[in-house]
Amino acid sequence: MASYERIFRVAIRRLKSKLIPDNVTCMHPKRMLAIGIIGLVLLVANGFAAPTVWAFTVGPRVAAYVTGCASGTKDPSCQGMWTTPDGVEHRGEIPHVGSSRIGKHVDVRVGPSGQLYQTPDLVVRLFWAALADLTTLGVLGFVAVISLGARRRASAFEAATGAERPLWRANKRQVNDRHGTQLWIGHRDGRRLDEVQAANGLETYRVHRANGVLRLDHQDGRHVGRIEAQHYSGKSMSFMVFDEADVPYALIANLFVLDPRWTVTTTDGTHCADFIVGSGHHRLAFTPAAPTLLYPLMAAFLLDCHHMLLEATDGPDRSR
Secondary structure: OHHHHHHHHHHHHHHHHHHOOHHHHHOOHHHHHHHHHHHHHHHHHHHHHHHHHHHHHOOOEEEEEEEEEOOOOOOOOEEEEEEOOOOOEEEEEEOOOOHHHOOOEEEEEEOOOOOEEOHHHHHHHHHHHHHHHHHHHHHHHHHHHHHHHHHHHHHHHHHHOOOOOOEEEEOOOEEEEOOOOEEEEEEEEOOEEEEEEEOOOOOEEEEEEEOOEEEEEEOOOOEEEEEEEEEEOOOOEEEEEEOOOOOEEEEEEEOOOOOOEEEEEEOOOOEEEEEEOOOOOEEEEEOOOOOOOHHHHHHHHHHOHHHHHHHHHOOOOOOO
16 A cells, blocks of 8 residues: 555656746746736636536526516616425525516526526626636647747757757756756745855855846855846847956847847857757857856856846836
8 A cells, every 4th residue: 555655646746847847936926926817817707607507507497486676777686586496485686587577487597505597697607717718728828839849949959059069957946067967056045046056066156136137256255247137128138247347248148039049249259158048947058169257157147047037127128
């Protein structure tokens, strides 16, 4: 019995790792808000339809006698009486009947709370529930297509990167090389990246990020450099890399804001790196000409990439 329980737990862990991306455990508040809104819409829409569906599938059918209707209103409210299968007589409002039905019986369904329903209730409520469900499925399908496309681009990027170029695979926790060897480790204080450490433990850098600016300081207090959002016009985006003397050193840019492909070029035009941004997994390839100064800065940028991109897009045009 214990062996079956262990197999079940292992299967659940593997299924969770497949379904839940690495970046979910440190999700940005905007993503949490979006997921919360989707969940609320589904809850309201399906909760609105649930009593009607219950009434038409499980609830009893009874004949309600219309005793009278309120006059002088566009949609008069009619009252009546009916007896449920347990022999209890009820009085209350009868929906979707007019004064022409006074003194007559109408077929209705009884809901879980005793409320009466007719066919128009079922049609309207099922329509809105189905619309909400289909819209949500469409959004989730779109996200799935985007995620699969990102994974295919990552595989193509790796295949196109020659063995002479150092290749990094990054998520929110760590940066590995093409063989899976750990290179950099990210330490967080809640959702905020607080520290970047070389896997060999010899180098540790403190990270300070705010409003699209990521500053890196060595553990001994020396300033290493910073990456600052420079331009966002709604179509393209760029970040400037500054060295330890706060002198512009390199530019991180893409041509189109929805394009996951980015390039890193020094101010003198030297091509240093290419990378792609994915859903929780990024790939970067340095050129042989890339200076070592960029290594810890790009490691911090990749580990905190989504936050940097979100902060860079907050606000109007950031052109310098």
